[in-house]
Amino acid sequence: MSAPLDIDQLQTFVAIADTGSFTRAAERVFKTQSAVSMQMRRLEERIGKQLFMKDGRGNRLTAEGERLLNYARRMLRLNNEAIAAFDDNRLEGMLRIGTPDDYADRYMPEIIMRFAKTHPNVELFIVCEPSVDLAEKMAKGELDIALVTHNPRQRQSDVVRTEPLCWVMSANHPLPENAPVPLAVGRRDCQWRQIACAALDSVGRDYQVLFTSWSSTVVAAAVMAGMAVSVLPESALRPGMKVLTQADGFPPLAPVQIGIMRRPGLSPSLSNAITSHITACLDNITPLTAADDLPEAEVKVFPRMPRLRPGQILPGW
Template identity: 80%
Template structure:
């Protein structure tokens, strides 16, 4: 019979991937670096494939390592769910999470679903606001975890996802080529707005900010109505939107990063539980599918949610 994969080795494998180094992974899994290296050699022997390759002073995943990554996350997740199902000392309490509404629409359903399944006695209190407001709430101790746009010039967060930033317009309403680019963007401190304006300035392209809102729902409405162009991360694209490229006269944009902020003093067990779920969910998220013949449906804005054991109530 084929020998099963070792759960501890898979834990270490994921720690290396998530931290980006064998040294940091050793600290996370409470092992020496030599023990971590030995575990990876044994895992490679078990798989029969090389999982890491040298990349300068660091290591990167090989194609086979990338292939194992998804299986490893699924195996660890199922293992944790099985243990939680028979745990008489389950986590309890309230976890206060902040996220912008564009991240909430795309990421939170899976995060909430997985967390509620493994930790049904933990109440999730979710606040949807812009990244700047969430950072202020974190500073006041009003939130435990915040998923924000990573912006090292404005706040400190741990990067958990990187993806392309795209110019978007309505798929059903052509833009006027002889007029300044009409923009629908966030407020002046919004990083995406700053990147969009800087790119247009550098390209010598005229533009006019017509709509300003911290709500992605409002911005998306202006785009889908054919009234404006905006910028969105790839995973946040909506049906009815068209991605604009250099062929349409729009300059390339740098990628954007999603960061995780954590409150000092948060219970380590709660923090590890939710951050592990967030990391696994974001790693499995694929780019949004945006068929041109569908319209986007309106979403609520400025909402706070309380969730326990899979049930959701909304307060405005």
């Protein structure tokens, strides 16, 4: 029977992958650099593969290292959940979480399920509002944690996910020819709206904002009815939507990022608990090559989300 992998070694391995440095990883896991190097040699011996290669003064993962990283993260998450499940000093109280409704629809079910299993005595109070409003509530101390669209020019947040932003329309309703592009977007301070309008302006394409709402449900309804074009992150695409590309006259859009904001003074145990669950859920993804006509980026998508090529129609699933 094969000997099991060492959790401590995997924790160090993930720290190196996250920091890109044996030295910084050693600081994170409270070990000497020589101890970290020894752990990685033993892990490579156990796996039978080279996990790192030199990259200038630093180290980067080999293809086998990237493959192991996904397993390592999953094993560490499960290990932490098992420990928390038998912790007699369970967390209690209320945790106020803010999220835009499109993130709530896509990500929150799994986050809530995982958190409730390991911390059943913590009450979750969920607020669904645009990122701008959530940032204001965070500043007033009305929320403990907020999942927001990362925008360093307006607010500080820690990035936990990056993915393509796509032009979308109904697959069943053609756009009117020789007419301004009808748009369904968020309010004027919505980052995605600003990105979309700036992109159309850059290529001189006329457009008209026909629907404005902070509700992703309303925006998606306008798109599905064939009344407008909108922009959505890849994970928010729905059956019956078609992705538009440069071949359709739509310029490429920069990727979008999701960030976490934390209230200063929040209990470290509560903060770490929910943040780890959010990161774990959003990190259950695999890196893929950016789609044609999209800027090169570290693009990540959920495995259960079908990967679309430009112009492809999302089938029912």
